[in-house]
Amino acid sequence: MGIEISGVNKNFGDFVALRDIDLTIPSGGLTALLGPSGGGKSTLLRIIAGLETSDSGTIEIEGQDTTRVPAQRRNVGFVFQHYAAFKHMSVAKNVAFGLEIRKRPKAEIKRRVDELLELVHLEQFAHRLPAQLSGGQRQRMALARALAIEPSVLLLDEPFGALDAKVRKELRDWLRRLHDEVHVTTVFVTHDQEEALEVADSIVVINDGRIEQIGTPDDLYDKPASEFVLSFLGPVTTLGDKLIRPHDIEISRLEQAAVVDGPITRWTRIGFEIRLEVTPTDPRYTEPVQVTVTRSEATALDLHQGDHVWLRPSVGAQSLPTP
Amino acid sequence: MTIEQLDPAATVRTRRRGRARSTLDRPAAIGLGIGVTWFSILVLIPLALIVFQAAGGGWGVFAETLGSSQTAAAIWLTVRQALLVTALNVVMGTLIAWVLVRDEFPGKRALEIIIDIPFALPTIVAGLVLLSLYGPASPLGIDVSNTSHSVFLALLFVTLPFVVRAVQPVLMELEPEVEEAAASLGASTFTTWRRVILPSLTPAIAAGATLSFARGISEYGSLVLLSGNLPFESEVASVRIFTYIENDNPAAASAVAVILLAVALAAIITLNLISRRVARRD
Numbered sequence: 001m002g003i004e005i006s007g008v009n010k011n012f013g014d015f016v017a018l019r020d021i022d023l024t025i026p027s028g029g030l031t032a033l034l035g036p037s038g039g040g041k042s043t044l045l046r047i048i049a050g051l052e053t054s055d056s057g058t059i060e061i062e063g064q065d066t067t068r069v070p071a072q073r074r075n076v077g078f079v080f081q082h083y084a085a086f087k088h089m090s091v092a093k094n095v096a097f098g099l100e101i102r103k104r105p106k107a108e109i110k111r112r113v114d115e116l117l118e119l120v121h122l123e124q125f126a127h128r129l130p131a132q133l134s135g136g137q138r139q140r141m142a143l144a145r146a147l148a149i150e151p152s153v154l155l156l157d158e159p160f161g162a163l164d165a166k167v168r169k170e171l172r173d174w175l176r177r178l179h180d181e182v183h184v185t186t187v188f189v190t191h192d193q194e195e196a197l198e199v200a201d202s203i204v205v206i207n208d209g210r211i212e213q214i215g216t217p218d219d220l221y222d223k224p225a226s227e228f229v230l231s232f233l234g235p236v237t238t239l240g241d242k243l244i245r246p247h248d249i250e251i252s253r254l255e256q257a258a259v260v261d262g263p264i265t266r267w268t269r270i271g272f273e274i275r276l277e278v279t280p281t282d283p284r285y286t287e288p289v290q291v292t293v294t295r296s297e298a299t300a301l302d303l304h305q306g307d308h309v310w311l312r313p314s315v316g317a318q319s320l321p322t323p
Numbered sequence: 324m325t326i327e328q329l330d331p332a333a334t335v336r337t338r339r340r341g342r343a344r345s346t347l348d349r350p351a352a353i354g355l356g357i358g359v360t361w362f363s364i365l366v367l368i369p370l371a372l373i374v375f376q377a378a379g380g381g382w383g384v385f386a387e388t389l390g391s392s393q394t395a396a397a398i399w400l401t402v403r404q405a406l407l408v409t410a411l412n413v414v415m416g417t418l419i420a421w422v423l424v425r426d427e428f429p430g431k432r433a434l435e436i437i438i439d440i441p442f443a444l445p446t447i448v449a450g451l452v453l454l455s456l457y458g459p460a461s462p463l464g465i466d467v468s469n470t471s472h473s474v475f476l477a478l479l480f481v482t483l484p485f486v487v488r489a490v491q492p493v494l495m496e497l498e499p500e501v502e503e504a505a506a507s508l509g510a511s512t513f514t515t516w517r518r519v520i521l522p523s524l525t526p527a528i529a530a531g532a533t534l535s536f537a538r539g540i541s542e543y544g545s546l547v548l549l550s551g552n553l554p555f556e557s558e559v560a561s562v563r564i565f566t567y568i569e570n571d572n573p574a575a576a577s578a579v580a581v582i583l584l585a586v587a588l589a590a591i592i593t594l595n596l597i598s599r600r601v602a603r604r605d
Contacts, residue, residue, distance in 0.1 A: 049507055050507075051503050051506070051507065070506075071503070071506045071507050072506050072507075072509050072510065072511060073509070074507075075509075076507055077507070078503070078504065078507040080500045080503070080504060082498065082500060084498060084500040084501045084503065084504040085501075086501065086504075086505075086518075086519055087501075087523065088522045088523055097505070097508050097510070097518075098508035098509055101508060101509045101510050101514060102509060142504075145504075145508070146507075146508075148508075149508060149509065
């Protein structure tokens with residue numbers, strides 16, 4: 001069940017936004033559509049919601065073919081990056097909107113709105129206007145508004161994209177906890193790999209209108225299917241003729257069996273983490289190798305800028321051949 | 324009159340500032356002084372003089388002027404036609420603004436500029452245009468000269484841009500996402516219009532309507548050629564004032580002027596109240 005997408009194509013003029021997308025999103029899960037801007041992930045989300053129509057292919061939501069069903073009757077909750085608040089209505093009225101459209105009894109609407117405002121921690125703001133709320137509060141209001149109609153799926157388009165880093169992190173944790181409570185099938189679009197890795201049960205990596213890989217956060221991180229996925233999910237460097245993550249490199253000041261050796265030519269400390277650049281002595285490798293170690297490791301190994309070091313992949317490290 | 328004055332957001336801002344306690348420092352006080360002096364010389368003193376002149380004749384002049392059925396008919400015709408025109412402008416102006424903001428079509432730029440022509444054209448030129456098109460020698464075979472329709476037509480022509488220009492900037496700031504949100508919550512296109520778009524546009528529409536009505540009751544140049552100024556048929560209040568002056572009866576002229584002034588004030592207040600009520604209904 002959940003959402004079943006098959007053979008979806010979408011073009012905007014000459015631009016191919018999506019090509020031949022087949023995807024099953026499981027019921028009750030929290031799925032991230034992850035990819036760079038312009039990769040087609042938002043378009044896919046809007047097609048699921050019915051805000052955009054696909055050129056070909058079908059969409060099924062909870063076993064029902066909704067390909068030709070207008071957005072109004074898909075019973076989908078949608079949250080926009082820039083809140084899309086009804087500016088002239090109070091917070092409570094915003095949340096009540098979908099229920100009023102459905103002509104529910106007044107008492108029921110009031111009870112439901114109170115419940116939802118409590119769920120998103122906005123009880124005391126019920127009579128404010130959206131303009132009087134902070135960005136994070138506005139987005140929580142938008143979420144309550146989308147949840148009010150008891151949607152069969154909840155879709156969020158870059159929901160935290162307009163917020164500053166701290167609020168973003170809070171809302172991310174909060175969305176995770178909310179989902180554990182509400183259990184509605186949820187799909188959110190993000191270009192932030194950390195957000196996807198932290199919040200989602202499963203991640204769909206979309207690039208250039210195609211699905212690159214589908215999997216759990218661990219799958220994607222440990223077994224990237226392509227160079228794109230490897231580099232998009234985190235930092236990556238070239239060690240010899242392999243692509244590898246900078247923290248998966250074993251570094252030593254003592255001569256040992258190594259792929260590459262050379263002096264430490266750059267030293268950047270960011271909090272607990274130290275980023276090194278090692279310039280290989282072997283002239284075949286022109287690019288410096290990026291290595292990340294923790295501060296305590298650096299102290300234990302007695303590393304300093306200019307030291308000659310030997311590098312090799314650490315045990316169990318994932319790597320891909322360079323293209 | 325500039326388009327900036329039509330911006331309802333600006334009105335709201337000024338209103339808020341007015342409510343706050345005085346923050347006048349010396350340069351601001353000088354600025355305010357100059358502003359008020361300027362406004363007084365140009366607007367307040369002449370207005371006061373008109374009221375004074377009319378009142379100088381006592382209630383007798385008012386009663387006599389209004390008692391003249393010709394003048395009463397002229398005032399009623401003016402107000403009625405201005406109301407009709409404003410009502411039509413509210414609908415058509417909003418529609419044109421919508422098309423200009425939301426749709427892309429060839430010639431959009433040109434239309435953007437042409438919209439302002441009725442507003443920028445010297446009114447007597449507008450009158451001439453209307454006379455040649457809808458007068459006795461009409462190439463279209465439509466002759467409305469010497470009828471009340473001519474007044475309606477002339478007012479419609481000169482007041483066209485007001486609502487369009489008031490609504491346009493507000494519409495541009497309205498995110499399409501808000502309509503999409505309403506749709507995803509199950510609202511039909513009509514409901515979205517009524518509950519989401521219209522309340523956001525109402526202050527702007529009201530501002531445009533106010534200007535359109537005010538221009539309507541004061542119009543002279545564009546209709547004087549086509550209407551023929553027939554008493555009880557196509558004579559408007561401003562023509563009536565002109566006649567009173569020509570007949571050396573400034574007190575009666577002032578009386579009509581004061582009545583028009585009162586009507587304009589009433590219109591401004593009413594539309595302001597309506598727009599506040601609609602905007603706050605939800």
